[in-house]
Amino acid sequence: MESIKSYVRYNETHKILICLQHKHAIAPGTGLKRHFQRQHPEMSSGTRQKILESVKDLELEDVDNVVIPDPEEYPIADIEVKNGFACRHPECDGFYAGEMSTMAKHCQRKHGRQDNDPICWTEQTVQTIFQSNTSLKLANIVR
Numbered sequence: 001m002e003s004i005k006s007y008v009r010y011n012e013t014h015k016i017l018i019c020l021q022h023k024h025a026i027a028p029g030t031g032l033k034r035h036f037q038r039q040h041p042e043m044s045s046g047t048r049q050k051i052l053e054s055v056k057d058l059e060l061e062d063v064d065n066v067v068i069p070d071p072e073e074y075p076i077a078d079i080e081v082k083n084g085f086a087c088r089h090p091e092c093d094g095f096y097a098g099e100m101s102t103m104a105k106h107c108q109r110k111h112g113r114q115d116n117d118p119i120c121w122t123e124q125t126v127q128t129i130f131q132s133n134t135s136l137k138l139a140n141i142v143r
């Protein structure tokens, strides 16, 4: 029997459940089951049940309520740190992206940037806390 501990770890500070293989947090509620069904097709249903059973009493924060740590704080353990981008537009209240295409889209929509305009972002280390079609939350980490 596979060990549950190799799949998930609970982060008490942020009240999130982190998938150790995908290195991001899993949305609570129905998101848990969905994650293991879709993202871990090789997992036996017995293991999946065991995991869901073992985490059902954990206090998990809703995606919208998870507090993004201050940039000065250490990265969240077990979540992938990757090279991303931070918007530096003077009128921006803060936007981070893991992909440059996402940043370019943001700057076009929010700041009216045209394709040939100089870029208004810089490289920035980021962590994507949640990663799915419906929920994406980024933290910026100062190197």
Ligand SMILES: [Zn+2]
Pocket (backbone or CB within 6 Å): 019, 020, 021, 022, 035, 039, 040
């Ligand atoms: Zn996973």
Ligand SMILES: [Zn+2]
Pocket (backbone or CB within 6 Å): 087, 088, 089, 091, 092, 093, 094, 095, 106, 107, 110, 111
């Ligand atoms: Zn911006």
